[in-house]
Amino acid sequence: MSSHPVDHAAPAILAEIKPAVLPRRVLVENHRDFHWITEKICGIVEGPTPVWWWWCFGVAAFVASFTVAGLTYLVATGVGVWGHANPVNWAWDIVNFVFWIGIGHAGTLISAILCLLRQKWRTSINRPAEAMTIFAVVCAAIFPVFHVGRIWFAVLPGYLFPFPNYNGIWQNFRSPLEWDVFAVSTYGTVSVLFWYIGLIPDLGTMRDRFTQAGNLLKARIYGFFAMGWRGSNRQWSNYEMAYLILAGIATPLVLSVHTVVSFDFAVALIPGWHTTIFPPYFVAGAIFSGFGMVMTLMLPLRAIYRLEDVITQYHIDCMCKITLATGTMVGYAYSMEFFIAWYGANPYEGFTFVNRAFGVYAWSYWIMVTCNVITPQFFWFKAVRENTTMVWILCLFVNCGMWFERFVIIATSLARDFLPSSWGYYSPSIVEIFTFFGTFGVFSVLFLLFIRFVPLMPMSEVKAVIPQADPHAPGHQH
Amino acid sequence: MNKTYGIVAAFNTTPELYQACEKVRDAGYSQWDALTPFPVHGLDAAMGVRRSKVPRFSLAGGITGFCTGMSLIWWANAYEFPLVVGGKPYFSPMFAFPISYELTILFTAFATITGMFLLNKLPMHYHPVLKAPQFVRASDDRFYIVIEASDPKFNPARTRGLLEQVGGKDIAEIEE
Numbered sequence: 001m002s003s004h005p006v007d008h009a010a011p012a013i014l015a016e017i018k019p020a021v022l023p024r025r026v027l028v029e030n031h032r033d034f035h036w037i038t039e040k041i042c043g044i045v046e047g048p049t050p051v052w053w054w055w056c057f058g059v060a061a062f063v064a065s066f067t068v069a070g071l072t073y074l075v076a077t078g079v080g081v082w083g084h085a086n087p088v089n090w091a092w093d094i095v096n097f098v099f100w101i102g103i104g105h106a107g108t109l110i111s112a113i114l115c116l117l118r119q120k121w122r123t124s125i126n127r128p129a130e131a132m133t134i135f136a137v138v139c140a141a142i143f144p145v146f147h148v149g150r151i152w153f154a155v156l157p158g159y160l161f162p163f164p165n166y167n168g169i170w171q172n173f174r175s176p177l178e179w180d181v182f183a184v185s186t187y188g189t190v191s192v193l194f195w196y197i198g199l200i201p202d203l204g205t206m207r208d209r210f211t212q213a214g215n216l217l218k219a220r221i222y223g224f225f226a227m228g229w230r231g232s233n234r235q236w237s238n239y240e241m242a243y244l245i246l247a248g249i250a251t252p253l254v255l256s257v258h259t260v261v262s263f264d265f266a267v268a269l270i271p272g273w274h275t276t277i278f279p280p281y282f283v284a285g286a287i288f289s290g291f292g293m294v295m296t297l298m299l300p301l302r303a304i305y306r307l308e309d310v311i312t313q314y315h316i317d318c319m320c321k322i323t324l325a326t327g328t329m330v331g332y333a334y335s336m337e338f339f340i341a342w343y344g345a346n347p348y349e350g351f352t353f354v355n356r357a358f359g360v361y362a363w364s365y366w367i368m369v370t371c372n373v374i375t376p377q378f379f380w381f382k383a384v385r386e387n388t389t390m391v392w393i394l395c396l397f398v399n400c401g402m403w404f405e406r407f408v409i410i411a412t413s414l415a416r417d418f419l420p421s422s423w424g425y426y427s428p429s430i431v432e433i434f435t436f437f438g439t440f441g442v443f444s445v446l447f448l449l450f451i452r453f454v455p456l457m458p459m460s461e462v463k464a465v466i467p468q469a470d471p472h473a474p475g476h477q478h
Numbered sequence: 479m480n481k482t483y484g485i486v487a488a489f490n491t492t493p494e495l496y497q498a499c500e501k502v503r504d505a506g507y508s509q510w511d512a513l514t515p516f517p518v519h520g521l522d523a524a525m526g527v528r529r530s531k532v533p534r535f536s537l538a539g540g541i542t543g544f545c546t547g548m549s550l551i552w553w554a555n556a557y558e559f560p561l562v563v564g565g566k567p568y569f570s571p572m573f574a575f576p577i578s579y580e581l582t583i584l585f586t587a588f589a590t591i592t593g594m595f596l597l598n599k600l601p602m603h604y605h606p607v608l609k610a611p612q613f614v615r616a617s618d619d620r621f622y623i624v625i626e627a628s629d630p631k632f633n634p635a636r637t638r639g640l641l642e643q644v645g646g647k648d649i650a651e652i653e654e
Contacts, residue, residue, distance in 0.1 A: 034515060034619035162550060170554035172563050179576040186580040190587045197591060205515070205617040212614045227601035230608055231617055232624075233512040233521050235598045240517050241530035242594035246587060249536075253583045260576055460516040471496035471518050 027121055028466045029309045037310070037462050041202075041455050042209055044305055049452065052304070057448050063441025070435030071146055079149035081431045088414040088426035093147040095406040096436050098261055099289070100140035100443075101184065102282075102402060104191070105254055106290020107133030111194060112250035115243075121318050123461040124310045128301070129294050130195040131454070135446040136293070137188040139439040144180075146435075176263035183260040190253055194246050196225075201239075201460040204229035231460075258286045265409065272352040272413035275340065281333035285405060288326035288372070292398030295319055297447065299392045301456070310462060313386060320379040320391060323398065327376030330405070334373065348418055360425055361412045368408050371401020481654040483606035484510075484626040485637050487646025488615075492518050495621040498644035499524040502623060505640055509629035513607065513616040532593045539589020540582050547578025610652045624652070 028037070074081055084091050107129035114122040145154045157163035160181045164170045171178050203226035210219035229235070262278035295316070302311045341353040356365045375397040378384045385391060411426050463469055489495040492514075499512055503526040512518075512525060521527075548571065555561045556568035566573075595601070607613050607624060616622050623646060625637050634651070641649050 038515075038618045162554065164554070164559065169559055170561065172561060173551040173555050173577060174563055174566060174573045176576075179580075182577045182580040186584040189584060193587050193591055197594070201516070201617070208614045208617045212611075223603065227595070228603045228605060228608065229600065230605055230613070231513050231515060232607075233514060233518070233525055234527055235600075236514065236517040237522050237527050238530045238532050238594050238597045241532040242590050245533060245536045245590045249540075249583045249586050249590075253580075256576070256579060256583075260580075263576075464516040464519070469492055469516060469518065471492040471520055471524070 025121070025314050027124070027310075027312070027314070028462065029312050032309055032466070033468060034463050034466075037459055037466075038205060038209075040307075040310070041457050041459050041462075042206060044451070044456055045206065045453060046209070046213075050304075053448060053452060057445065060441045060444035060448060064438050064445050065441070066434040067142070067438025067442055070431050070438060071142070073431055074146060074149065074435070075151055079147065081429060082147075083427055083429040083432055085424065085426070087417060087422045087424050088411055090410060090414060091426050092407075092428050092432045092436060093143040094264070095403065095410055096439065097140050097143040098282075098406045099403045100136045100143075100439065101187075101261060102258065102286035102289045102406075103293045103399075104133035104136035104140070104187070104290065105258060105283070105286035106294050107131070107136075108187075108191060108194075108250050108254040109287050109290065110294070111198070112247040112254065115247040116251060119318075120465045121315050123465050124307075124315055124457055125294065125298060125319075126461070127195075127198065127454075127458050128298060128450070128456060129290075130191065130198065131447065131450045132290075132293060132297060133191045134188070134195060135443050135450075136290075137184070137191060138446065139443050141184065141188065142435075142439060142442075144184075176260065176267045179260045180264055183257045187253060187257045190246070190250055194250055197239075197243060197246060198458055198461075199454065200226055200229050201231060202455040202458060204231060205459060206455060255283055258282045270413045270417055271346070271348040272356070272409065274349075275337065277333055277336060277340070281330065281337075284326045284329040284333065285372075285402060288323060288330055288376070289398060289402035291319055291323045291326065292395040292402065295323070295391060295395040296399060299388050299395075301451070303388070305456070307457075310457060316388065316391060317385050320385045323395075324376045324379040327372055327398070331369075331373035334369065352413060352416065355416050356408060356412045359412065359416060361408065361415065364404050364408050365412070368401055368404040371397045372405060375401065482627045482634070483652050483654045484624045484628075484632075485634070485641060485649060485651055486607075486610070486612070486622055486624045487641035487644075488612065488648045489621040489623070489646060492621065494645055495623070496521060496524050498623060498641075498646060501644045502625065502640065505631070507625055507629050507631055507637075509626040509632070511624050511626075513613065513622040513624065515617050515619060515621075518621075531597060532590060535593025535596075536586050536590045539592075540586040542589075543582040543585025544578050546585065547581040548574050551577060606652055606654055610650075612648065612650070 032040075082091070082093070084093075107126075110122050110129040111126045111133075114126075145151055148154055148159075153159050155161070157165055159165070159171075160178075162171055173179075203222050207219050207223040207226045210216075210222060259279040259282065262282035265273035266275060266278040268274060298311060299316075302308060338353050341349045344350075356362070375394050378390075378394055384394070415426055416423050487498070489498060495512060495514070495518065499521060502510060503524065512521060514521070522529075551574040552569045560568050562568075607616075607622075613622065623641065623644075625632060625641070631637075638649055
C-alpha cells in the first residue's frame with residue numbers, strides 16, 4: 001500500500017527504451033468531481049419515490065405472494081404437495097437452492113476477489129452486486145428450510161444446527177449436507193457483514209446530508225447505522241485493513257461455498273454426480289450465472305438513473321468478458337464430463353451422459369447447452385457488448401440456462417439411476433412452480449427496497465478511484 | 479464551560495492535504511487527524527500513522543474458529559455420543575475440515591469487525607467534529623485537518639499559525 005516512493009525510482013533502462021505508456025482506463029467519465037458523485041448517488045435515495053418504483057414494487061409484491069401461498073400450503077399439508085416421488089426425491093427444491101446460491105457468488109466475486117486483484121472498476125458495481133448476493137441467499141435458504149415440510153424441524157435441536165436431539169444424538173458431521181448448513185449460513189452472515197462494513201462511510205454521508213437538510217428523523221436512522229463514522233484517517237486506516245481482511249477471507253469462502261454445494265452431489269454414488277470435476281465446475285457456473293444476474297439488474301438501473309458516467313462501457317465490457325470466460329469454462333466442463341464418462345469406462349456413467357443428451361430429458365439438456373455455451377460466445381464481439389439491450393437479453397438466457405443446468409444434473413441422474421425397474425419421470429407440481437416463481441418477487445421486493453433506501457454505489461470507493469483522489473502532484477503518472 | 483476541542487483547517491484537494499499532513503507530522507504533533515470523504519492513498523505514511531492492529535484480532539478469531547470446529551465435531555461425534563456411520567472412524571480431521579474451515583472464516587469475520595470497531599472506538603455517536611457544521615463537507619468533497627487541544631504541543635496561536643502556513647483555509651476553533 002505504501003509503495004509510492006518506490007514507484008518513482010524507475011530503473012534507468014526505462015529512459016532508454018521508452019516503453020509505451022498505456023493510459024489508465026477512465027472509471028468515471030466526463031471528469032466528474034467528488035461532489036457530483038455524492039449528489040448523484042444520494043439524490044437517488046433523497047429524491048421523491050419514482051412512479052415506476054411503485055409499479056415495480058406492486059408487481060414484485062404480487063409475485064412474492066406466490067411463494068407465500070405455496071409455502072403456506074406446503075406447511076399446512078405436507079411435502080406431498082410437491083411433485084417429488086421415487087426415484088426423483090430431490091428436485092426443484094435443490095435445483096432452486098443451487099440456482100439462487102450460485103447467483104449470489106458474483107456479488108462476492110466482485111466485492112472480494114476483484115478487490116484483492118485491485119480491479120478498480122469493481123467500485124461502481126460492488127454495492128448492488130453484494131445486495132444481490134444477500135437477497136439471493138435469502139431466496140436460496142427458503143428451499144432447504146421448507147423442503148422438510150414441517151419447518152420447525154429445521155430449527156429444532158438435532159437437525160441442522162449443532163445441538164443434540166432429544167435422544168442425545170448429534171448431527172452426522174461426516175455428511176456434506178451438514179457441511180452445507182455451515183457453508184451457507186457462514187456465507188450469508190459474512191456477506192451481510194461485508195456489505196454493512198462497506199456501507200458505513202456512505203451512511204455517514206447520508207446522515208450528514210439529512211442533518212444539513214433538517215430531516216432529523218432520517219438523520220437519526222442513518223446516523224444510528226453509521227455508528228458515528230467521521231471519516232478520520234486514523235479510522236480509515238483500521239477500516240481499510242478490516243476491509244482488506246474481509247475481502248481476503250470472503251475469497252476462500254465464496255470458492256468453498258459452491259464447492260460444498262457440489263459435494264452434496266459429488267460425494268453421493270449416483271452416476272453423473274460422483275465426479276471430481278464438480279467443485280471447479282460449480283464455482284465457474286455460479287460466477288457465470290451471477291454475472292448474468294448482475295447485468296440483468298444493473299443495465300436497467302444504469303438507464304433509469306442515468307448512471308452512464310459511473311457504469312461506463314468499460315464496466316460492461318469487463319462484465320461481459322467475465323461472463324464469456326466463465327461460460328466457456330462451463331462449456332469445457334460439459335465436454336469433459338462426457339469425455340470422462342467414456343474414458344472412465346463405467347457403463348452406468350456412460351449411459352447417464354448419453355441419456356442426458358438423448359434421453360427423456362434431452363429437451364432440458366439442449367436448452368442448457370444453448371443458453372450456457374452458445375449465448376456467451378456472442379460476447380466476443382464488441383458490437384454486441386456495446387448494445388446494452390442485446391447484452392441484457394443474452395443475460396436473460398444465461399440466467400435461464402443456469403437454472404436448467406442444475407435441473408439437468410439433478411433430475412436426469414435421479415430419474416435414470418442403476419436399476420431400470422426404479423426409473424421414473426419427474427414433473428413439478430403447480431405448488432412447486434408457484435413457490436419458485438414467487439422467489440423472483442421476493443428477490444425483487446428486497447432489491448427495490450435496497451435501491452430506495454441505501455446508497456446504490458459505494459461513494460467513498462468511487463471517489464477514491466477518480467484522478468482527483470491521487471494525493472500526488474497533478475499530471476504525475478503511476 | 480465550552481472548552482476548545484481543537485483547531486481545524488480545510489483543504490480543497492488531496493495533494494494540498496497530503497503535503498499539509500506531512501508538515502503537521504514533522505512539526506511533532508501527535509493528537510491530530512485528517513478527515514476525508516474517502517481513504518486517501520498513502521495518507522497513513524504522510525501522517526505517520528502506524529500499520530493497523532486489526533489483523534491481530536483476525537488471527538485470534540481465525541484460530542478460535544478452527545479450534546471450535548475441530549473440537550465441536552470431535553466432542554459431538556466421537557466423545558459425547560460416539561456415532562457409527564458406515565464403519566468410518568469416530569473422528570478424523572478430514573471430515574471435520576470443511577466445517578472447521580467455514581467456522582475459521584466466520585469467526586475471523588466477526589473478530590475483524592469487532593477489532594475495527596474497538597480500535598476506531600465506534601460506535602461513538604457524539605463527537606465534537608460531528609457537531610461542527612462545516613464537517614458536512616468532510617463526507618462529501620472537502621478535506622480537513624484537526625489538531626486537538628489535548629496535544630502536548632498545542633498552543634492556540636502557534637498551531638493556528640502552522641495550519642495557515644501549510645495552506646489551510648477557513649481555520650476555526652471547534653468546541654468540545
